[in-house]
Amino acid sequence: MLSYALASSALLCLVLTLEQFGIPVLIGVPGHVTVLATQIYLLCRFPPTAYGLAAAIGLTLAAITGIAILLQRRLARGGRSVVTTGKAGKITPIPLGAWRWSVNLVCGFYIAVSLVLPGLILLYTSLIKFFTANPFDAAFTFRNYIYIWNSEETQRAIVNTVIVSGGGALVGVVLGIACSYFTVRLRPTGYRVLDALVMLPFGVPGIVLGLGLLWAYAYLPLPLYGTLTLIVLAYVTRFLPYATETSGARFVQLDRSLEEAAWTAGASRISGVWRILMPLSLPSLQSSYFLLFMAFFREISATILIFTASTSVLSVSIWSSFEQANWGLASALSILAMILMVAMMSLLLWVMPGARRR
């Protein structure tokens, strides 16, 4: 039973690693370590550009992750069917005894290394004038923050980020509701195709999706290239499974008769969805909005190939200043992004208490 879960999470990690773009592009590229995802970016961004080669790499990458996702879902299903036959058991904590402190220490160390330390370093580099041999000798300045305050370009990126995350997440949630209603309730012939189509982008790395969208809308007569709509389209496509999984899981829990009672009481189908299904699913919808908002806020891989000067977002701005070796500004922007994100998270949790439940 455990082997199912282990194999399935190993595959999931493989997919997430293959898709990873932000970290290898920041750490890997300067050291000439390239992975498939960053290779696509480099081929498209710097001369000599080779879009054909990039597309070929993209398809290969998508094929690998796609197969892995298919395998993972099959494994996860296999594991689940085993679990559901048993009775729901009580979870008994294993007493660790003397080991307890060492385990706590390991966890604390991990958090310190992966979260606290980088955060402090970011704050530090955003405030120093220049790097010194002894970190404690540094002279401090607010010039990066003052620059951000005065930079119209950065402010536009911040506004864009908020629009794309806030508005895009709403679009995603609404689309997610529609898809789940089709696949869970209406089940018209061929609903499985829709189900699979929604899940498909899950196996496509963001950079590949971005490449596809770049090609599609740079050449198609649709006036989407260079608009925020295109960015929202990319994000919604990429993260729609988050929304459908959350709302679909809730719809399955709600007995059909709740809606049927609304119809026999004189409510149309739409009215039944709006007045019965939506309020009863509100916590799930809120948490799916929350998930999408967070995902959209930090997304970079799908944006990096399709953004233009007027549609840049915060994650791209950070990357650009990093690329120009302006580490102080990159750090200041990162600090700003973190503060903004925490503020938005708190605001969302305050407005939508239901989002916390998951």
Added chain:
Amino acid sequence: MGIAVRNLVKSYGALTVIHAISFGVADGEFVTLLGPSGCGKTTTLRCIAGLETPTGGSIAINGERVSDPATNLFVPPHERDLGMVFQSYAVWPHLTVAENVAFPLTVKGERDVAGGVNWALDIVGMGKLAKRRPSELSGGQQQRVALARAIAARPRLLLFDEPLSNLDARLRDRTRLEISRIQRELKVPALYVTHDQTEALSMSDRIIVMETGRIVQEGTPRDLYQQPVNRFVADFIGNANFLHVQRVGREWQLENGSPVEVDPATDRDDGRSKIALLRPEAIRLDDTSAQAIAGQNRLTGHVVSGMYLGPHVEYIVEVGTDHLRAYSRSALAPGSPAILSFDARDCRLVDDVAQPEARLQHAG
């Protein structure tokens, strides 16, 4: 007026669960669809509500056609002007009692919503709990809210889908009386689905017995109990004893040769195999000292077991190869001989069909 169902057919792919049934519900009449699970009764009800799309036949409510696949006619449930009570109550947990009941009134754009809510809640005796949430109510109270919601907009038809099966026995009896009283007060036609014969017998003006997607028999509760057409109906409604009898010359005999006089009205030679129905309460059970009663059947048997129930003792008596249930107030020891007396008119020949033909294609 009421409901008129003509040749209703419902199929799921190759599987047909309702085989061209026809019936009606008159204005103000309370009709019950009775049958074991999978007999198609709930599907029939859902077709009338518009929650299922029929495959064939027509349905009319108050003379207005609401479904007729032949002419592609299908009126959606919200335009059928009906009230429905579900087995699962289906009370909306995010609304208060009053908001639940107000729902049909507001969606239909009624002017006096508050008045309608009070009227409906008063009828089911829930006026004091109007501000409560469904989670704060017992199962019986929730089902009353569902009932109030169903009647609030004064629909032209009430549908019940096993509304009592989730309630405990005592509550079921009370709610049963309540539903009957309300339906008679409102004089609105009602179609009620159940597998519980007590509910069907006690509430209905007329009962329609269904089995494997077909109507086996319909009639008043008294008709069905006293004159069932076959073994299935006799067994399903009330307690039934069956005597295996065979025609020998001009008379009917048990397998041990004892002659049995049966109701002459049922003694038809239609070529179908017959079995004799004898209700337990028609049997008079005595010890061997009992005198023969003129004009009555008299059979001798052995007491197999007795169960003391208070008003009487329920005995199982072996007569020939058959085991019969009979009631008596006297104490009879297991193993002791006993005399069974019964009127010939109470011993009816019925078709020996426990399960009508189409049992094999069992419906889900």
